[in-house]
Amino acid sequence: MLQQVLPPGYFGMSDEETYPRIQAARKRLGSRLMILGHHYQRDEVIQFADLTGDSFGLSRDAAANRDANYIVFCGVHFMAESADILTRDEQVVILPDLEAGCSMADMADLDQVEDAWDEISEVYAGGASSGGETVMPITYINSAANLKAFVGEHGGAVCTSSNAAPIIRWALTQRERLLFFPDQHLGRNTAVKMGIPLDQMIVWDPRRPPGEYGGNTREAVERAKIILWRGHCQVHQRFLPEHVRSFREKFPGINIIVHPECSYEVVQMADHVGSTASILKTINQAPAGTSWAVGTEIHLVDRIRRANPDKFVSSLVPGVCLCSTMNRIDPQHLLWVLENLEKDRIVNQVRVPEPVASRAREALDRMLAIS
Ligand code: 13P
Numbered sequence: 231m232l233q234q235v236l237p238p239g240y241f242g243m244s245d246e247e248t249y250p251r252i253q254a255a256r257k258r259l260g261s262r263l264m265i266l267g268h269h270y271q272r273d274e275v276i277q278f279a280d281l282t283g284d285s286f287g288l289s290r291d292a293a294a295n296r297d298a299n300y301i302v303f304c305g306v307h308f309m310a311e312s313a314d315i316l317t318r319d320e321q322v323v324i325l326p327d328l329e330a331g332c333s334m335a336d337m338a339d340l341d342q343v344e345d346a347w348d349e350i351s352e353v354y355a356g357g358a359s360s361g362g363e364t365v366m367p368i369t370y371i372n373s374a375a376n377l378k379a380f381v382g383e384h385g386g387a388v389c390t391s392s393n394a395a396p397i398i399r400w401a402l403t404q405r406e407r408l409l410f411f412p413d414q415h416l417g418r419n420t421a422v423k424m425g426i427p428l429d430q431m432i433v434w435d436p437r438r439p440p441g442e443y444g445g446n447t448r449e450a451v452e453r454a455k456i457i458l459w460r461g462h463c464q465v466h467q468r469f470l471p472e473h474v475r476s477f478r479e480k481f482p483g484i485n486i487i488v489h490p491e492c493s494y495e496v497v498q499m500a501d502h503v504g505s506t507a508s509i510l511k512t513i514n515q516a517p518a519g520t521s522w523a524v525g526t527e528i529h530l531v532d533r534i535r536r537a538n539p540d541k542f543v544s545s546l547v548p549g550v551c552l553c554s555t556m557n558r559i560d561p562q563h564l565l566w567v568l569e570n571l572e573k574d575r576i577v578n579q580v581r582v583p584e585p586v587a588s589r590a591r592e593a594l595d596r597m598l599a600i601s
């Protein structure tokens with residue numbers, strides 16, 4: 231879908247001017263509208279969400295709502311695509327700003343994954359399990375719909391940061407090995423936690439030319455149990471071991487809690503690791519007087535801090551650690567799409583075409599069934 235540009239009347243409007251109009255539009259649209267908000271959204275936007283959550287919770291919420299005509303997704307593109315795939319054909323999913331993408335999701339495209347798949351399959355073709363697929367593709371939900379379709383077609387599943395362990399466990403009961411994309415860190419951190427040694431994992435660099443096995447030797451590919459795609463989150467890679475050490479030195483007894491998109495070293499040093507929903511719940515439920523340094527996006531960290539004045543809560547990285555694409559959704563775009571809906575005009579719809587949608591749905595449905 232082509233991005234429509236915010237018209238002049240909305241551009242330059244102050245946040246405060248938008249609030250009463252957003253409220254009024256929501257009220258008039260009533261149950262025809264559902265607004266979903268990811269935890270990384272700014273407060274100015276999340277205050278209008280009917281439901282907030284992590285990427286798993288929001289995909290479940292989208293799938294569960296069979297009634298709303300319009301689902302306005304305040305998040306990023308892959309989340310809106312997943313919602314479109316999981317909702318009825320008649321339900322319209324809108325991303326207020328279509329430029330709200332995810333740089334990690336962009337680190338794997340279909341051509342690259344198909345090339346890697348062919349090369350990897352050729353290595354195992356003569357192995358014990360030849361004649362059937364021996365590798366299970368698993369994609370993090372942070373990926374384009376056509377990659378979810380690829381995974382669905384090959385019998386695999388989607389995972390999120392909150393269900394990666396059960397999905398990987400299931401996958402290894404079905405096949406001998408995994409190809410996990412696009413986030414190497416979520417794959418590695420989850421597999422290590424499940425007891426799979428690091429020396430059974432390799433990293434596949436999609437930028438290496440065919441024949442170079444993603445930067446590995448053929449023997450290393452033959453031995454690998456988990457093949458991790460060389461992708462990462464630009465926000466979470468900013469959290470470093472020295473930040474953990476510095477907090478521990480300055481605040482003895484502090485709890486370090488991080489998202490599993492952080493590096494292996496940081497995750498190993500942390501006291502708690504979990505999805506955005508799990509980080510939120512863990513700190514909200516912690517006893518008063520406890521201290522927390524949090525390795526995830528700053529809007530969520532700030533919101534947790536304000537909701538817990540009886541605790542010390544800080545970002546693990548000094549300064550702003552912002553997901554710039556999540557931040558593209560602002561009250562002006564939200565107001566614009568809502569006021570258009572009131573006039574039965576749909577702007578910035580996210581629609582996944584067939585047959586991609588059906589194939590991707592297989593991979594998403596497997597995730598929902600396993601989780
Ligand atoms: P959650 O699944 O924890 O919401 O994370 C989504 C995401 O994009 C984290 O960077």
Ligand code: SF4
Pocket residue numbers: 306331332333334335372463464465466491527553554555556
């Ligand atoms: Fe993508 Fe990272 Fe932003 Fe999450 S925080 S949406 S993984 S860029």
